Amino acid sequence: MKRALWVLAVLLSHWRKHPMQLATLAIGLISATALWSGVQALNEQARNSYDRAAAAFGGARVAMLVGRDSTFPQQLFVDLRRAGWPVSPVLEGRVRIHGKSLRLLGIEPVTFPAQAGSTPTIGRADLKSFLAPPGETLIAPETLTELTAAAGAILRTDDGSVLPPLKVQAQLAPGILIVDIGRAQSLLRQPDRLSRLLIGKARGPQAPLQAIAGGSLRYVAPDTETDLERLTDSFHLNLSAFGLLSFLVGLFIVNSAIGLAFEQRMPMLRTLRACGVSSRMLNAVLLTELSALALVAGLIGLICGYLIAAALLPNVAASLQGLYGAQIPGQLILKPEWWAAGFAMSIAGTFAAAAMSLLRVIRLPVLAMAQPQAWRQAQRRWLRWQGLCAIAMFAAAAILLAAGNSLISGFAVLAAILLGAALTLPVLLGFVLQVGARSTQRPLMMWFWADSRQQLPGLSLALMALLLALAVNVGVGTMVESFSRTFATWLDGRLAADVYVNARDDAQARDIEASLRKRPEVTAILPSGRAETEIGGWPVEVLGLADHATYREHWPLLESEANAWDKVKSGDAALVSEQLARKLQLKLGDRLTIGTPGGNWPMDVAAIYADYGNPKGQVAVNIDAFRRRFPNEPKTRFGLRVAPDKIASLIDDLRQRFHLDDHHLSDQSALKAESMRIFNRTFAVTAALNTFTLGVAGIALLTSLLTLSNSRLPHLAPLWALGLTRKQLAGIELLKTMAIAFITALLALPLGLLVAWCLIAVVNVRAFGWRLPFHVFPLHLVELLGVAMLAALLAMLAPLVRLLRMPPAALIKVFANER
Amino acid sequence: MLNVQNLTKTYRSAQERITVLRGASLRVEAGESVALTGESGSGKSTLLHLIAGLDQADSGSIRLDNTEVTGLADQDRAALRRDRLGLVFQQFNLIPSLTVADNLTFQSGIAGRHDHRWQGELVERLGLGDLLKRYPEQLSGGQQQRVAIGRALAVRPPLLLADEPTGNLDEATADEVMDLARDLIKRTGCGFLMVTHSIRLAATLDRRVHLSAGLIS
Structure with missing residues (x-):
């Protein structure tokens, strides 16, 4: 042992004489570990958030029953329980507090399925205080900070309703409030209504769903990966690829520094061998030296990685929220696995970078080691x-x-x-x-x-x-x-209208439209509609567009048949987004069948258009045909063509008169600016x-x-x-x-x-x-x-x-x- | 003490085979100093490397006391150099990143035979007292070779091997270094085998052997 320490001291003395070389090695290792672990910290942070979100929704990872509409009667829950179905009710809606829109979830902790993520522990942590008046509102620490409230505080929604006292739950996703189902029904003004039923493990036979609920409930199978995870996979893969590239570039430095250090130390290694140090001991001590360097540099690299991740987190969080609606807390929380993985990468990287040099030292005979020709x-x-x-x-x-x-x-x-x-x-x-x-x-x-x-x-x-x-x-x-x-x-093509309106309901839409028709500065009112459906098992958005020069001249078509817009106007043809066309291998003139409430709707592909950044497929059809096929979809959306100098005053008037906020009324320039941001x-x-x-x-x-x-x-x-x-x-x-x-x-x-x-x-x-x-x-x-x-x-x-x-x-x- | 018998060594490259030693034999007794002379390329350094266990012979025998060097594994040859041999080279081969003091104690340190009193005596006799904190690059050639001799003798080896130890030194410095070496060798009682081109220096040792065409005469 003492002998090995002597040799180690001699090897380390090289670095004392060549601090620049040591600095090179350290810089390479630190930057490689820092960039890799920084990116991993960002990915881990995001994935933790998805897990928390998935757990709070109690959704994607557990089987559930959903209604044909957004809510369904509570009686169905009672009927299913009586029929042996291990279901648990959930009601979901949004409340505004201090102007902030938050998701409110009502759950029933006693029946909540055990496999629905970490949510059961939230409800059962203190069942009595959660259920008994005044009850509790479970809230994530980030949301508590955002609302500048303290634990135990009683919050009021902007419409005056009172929430039960706040209780912090660290594992809860940000932007979500959880209360007892009864309180949720009253807060959301949805008495005796539910959003979904989560299905636990069945203990005995159960009656067929159709026999109890008829056609009003649909079974949704559990998924191991949430929608968010699927959508953001590409983003994280992109980050990981960059992290890996930076890691490799860092390792190039390490390899270069170690190679040169070994070359310079060849005479020293020869002298050590001549003085009686066996090659086995020399190799063992060289490995120990490299491990020690990797550990020290790895630790500094991990600290730098944390700082890099902390610096980049706001942008990553904003990107993920903007692109996919994912909520990522602003504070990094790192698990011990992250530290261990960082050290492992640092050591593995060092040995990978030093492998050739070590092999050369091990293989070259003692007398040839110092000969430059051999090298x-x-x-x-x-x-x-x-x-x-x-x-x-x-x-x-x-x-x-x-x-x-x-x-x-x-x-x-x-x-x-x-x-x-x-x-x-x-x-x-x-x-x-x-x-x-x-x-x-x-x-x-x-x-x-x-x-x-x-x-x-x-x-x-x-x-x-x-x-x-x-x-x-x-x-x-x-x-x-x-x-x-x-x-x-x-963006210029997709956001061709000057102002976009999305009324609260059909009645308000009719009022707004009537008032707009009286305004001479509004040169065109372009109704639109949206519906969700599936084509070939892929989620697809159906878009209804008015037949107007605004779209004919600006819509970002990549390829189209002759008279494509005329074919669309007839209601028998559709414009298809590029990603849907690629996914379903559709070409111009191909036939596409869209599922609608009234049955299948066969359409010809008249054109393919660019729809960048949309994770879903999209089909654009004529608005009149859309309304015939999707009669129950709200008729609340329309774009307006307005004289440029009158846009600001029109928006102000509409905002005041119809109490519309930014979500319901936006001008094209603001939307473009937000998209570009x-x-x-x-x-x-x-x-x-x-x-x-x-x-x-x-x-x-x-x-x-x-x-x-x-x-x-x-x-x-x-x-x-x-x-x-x-x-x-x-x-x-x-x-x-x-x-x-x-x-x-x-x-x-x-x-x-x-x-x-x-x-x-x-x-x-x-x-x-x-x-x-x-x-x-x-x-x-x-x-x-x-x-x-x-x-x-x-x-x-x-x-x-x-x-x-x-x-x-x-x-x-x-x-x-x-x- | 050292008994070399019928040693052969051939180097092979892609183009040719060069036979350096063709059955060299040599004896060095305890306390005896022997000069090994010969033309350039006659195999003097090769013979020394084989004795030191730095390279392996094709055939023949090298016995150091009761140890057959040719049969030793790498690990054991390393131990032999560490514990029982002192090596001095023409290029000094000091460790550039260690001070004079650290270089002097290095071999005795790894052999676990560090002797403070002997170390002090070596420093004094070699005149290195003022140089202990310097690095090799800050020393003259003569000073560096004195450090190398000190390092080699610090373990009190039974045999000191030197390969052209004065080849890089001027005549006066060479004489000075050799005087010191002879004096210390006498004090330790170790055997001494020195490869040299200098007939003058060879004459100062107990015996001279000549290597020619791979054979000792």
Whole structure:
């Protein structure tokens, strides 16, 4: 043990003498762990919230009975219980408190099924106080803070109803209040009505549902995954992919630092062996040293990961709420598993990054270890392996592209392309430098090319990291820009009306419409309607549209038959959203059958339109035909065409006269602004991770150059001795690094465009069902090229200054025998 | 103490086979100092590496006291170097990240045979008292080689092996280092086998053997 400690102390002493190398290693490990664990913290936070929401709804994870309408009579519950059905009633509605809309759930804790998530513990925690007057209102801590209320407080709804005293339940989802079913019926003014019946485990035989409830209740099977989880899977996969990419870029730094440290320590390792340290002990101590470094850096990385997650959480929460309506609390709560997983990733990453170096030390015999030739031969062999691996990666990408159909396979295509390109880079750079060497006869230029090639192995990992970061930056930047441009045009098409009204009920809608007809500034009233249905087991929204120039001229059609709008007007044809068309493999002219209350409604596909961001499929039909087929759907929605200068005054008038809030009355510009805000926030997280990755790649280049600068002396000193000034040498060094970085950045641009195409044409289509038009933004590419060169220049600055200031004595040392 | 018999060693590369030792035999008794001379490439360093267990012979025998070195596993050869041998190289091979003091105590430390009094004596006799806190890069070649000798002798090995220990030093410094080494070797009573090109230095040792065409003469 004492012997091992001695050896460990010697190995660690290397870092004391080379703090920059230790810093490089630490930075690589910390940034890799931080970015990965930060993203995992965000995902975990979101998933916890979905679990809480699922538990509170008592919904998706338990079988239930729902009515044909939004509520049904309580008597059905009584009848079913008597018939042996283990059902438990739930009533759901919304209440407004201090202007905030909250979901109110009424439950019956005694019959609540045990398998319905964590909700039973909420009700049974203190059954008596929950049920007996004054009862309790269960509330999440976040909602309590949001309402600036304290536990035990009695709240009033905005319409004057009094809620039972508040009781905090940590496992409850935010934005939800839970009360006893009886109180809920009175608060929601729904006496003897229920929203659904949750089904527990049956203990005996039960009568058929049809015999008790007739056709008024429908059985909904339990689902292991909630709607929210399904909808947000793509979003989280996207985040995870970024986290993994950043982790890999960080590991490139670790690999580079460890490789160089091992190379520099070769003479030391040889001396240790010569002094009698066995290879077994040396390897064991090297592993211990790496583990210790991974643990310390992992801990710092986890703390940084927490801070990154905390910084990004507001944007992620806003994106998830805006896109999918998911409520994510603003405070990070991390489980012990997160810490353990972070440490595991840090250690696994360190060993993965150090594997090649460790293997080389283990395999090379003691006398050959310090011979640079042996090392170089190993490098050449490794380069050949890299080339073969790159070919295998590209082949895998091609196979996955042709045969794969899932989102995972889409990301795998992307990963294979990126990895293949990174592995090809040193081979390509070597080739370019070889061509350069052949094209010159001038001695200094010949040395320039030859020396660049010699420097390549030490720099190649950092350059790979730079290539990956730049390519992903170009790819994601191109996708987001393409999306942004398309999204803005698409919004103009979808939100063509100037004002949107959604009356509280049909009567109010009729009053509003009558009043609008008297106003000359309103040039058109465009009624619309919405209904939910299913086509091929997929949730589909049916949209009723008026036949008007507003839609004919602006609706974002991707492809259409001749006279498509005339066909739609006849009621026999529909416009189909892109994701529905892809899902059901519909083409123009195909027949589609929509289920309606009155029976099936066969329609021809007249056009396919873009419907970005909608997780559901959508069909747009003529409003008159829609109202005939869905007679019970509310007729409360319409868009208005209004003279531009009268929009604000019209909205003010309607708001005052009909007491309409933002949910019921909105102008086009506000809706567009809100949509763009959600859009920007969604991609703010992506942009932040993108910048982090580029930053990490810049650090990789800097640290590689700094570490290499020490071993550059024997290469530069002979030139200095032959008459080149230190300034000239610095100039050559700068030119060399910039040239290599420039070639790397140039290669990153087409690779980035390939990544963008992959994201747009493969990943997006598989994740969301729609495809964006592909745009190239030359200015963005030039900008990134500039950023890459700036990163290389900044990375080169410190080694350059060191060289310029190097005392002649340091250069002379190279020639001294007595070193 | 050291008995080398019929040692052979051939290096193989893709292009050729180079036979370096063709049946070399050699004896070094306890307290005896022997110079091993020969032309460049004659196999002097190879022989020393084989004796030290840094490399393995193709055939033949190396006995150090009662231990057959050629039959030892890697672990045991490491233990042999650690506990019973002192090694001094032309390139000094000090550990650059350790101070002079740490370098001196390193081998005796891992051998678990650290002797403060002996260490102090070594420091004094080698004239390293003022250099203990320095790092190898801050020392001259002669100073570095004195540290290397100190490190090798700190475990009081029965045999000290030196590969061109003065090859990087000027004549005066080489003489000074060799005087110190001889003096300390005499004090410890260990055997000493030194590879050298210098006939002048070889003449200062008890005996000289010459290696030529892979055989000792």
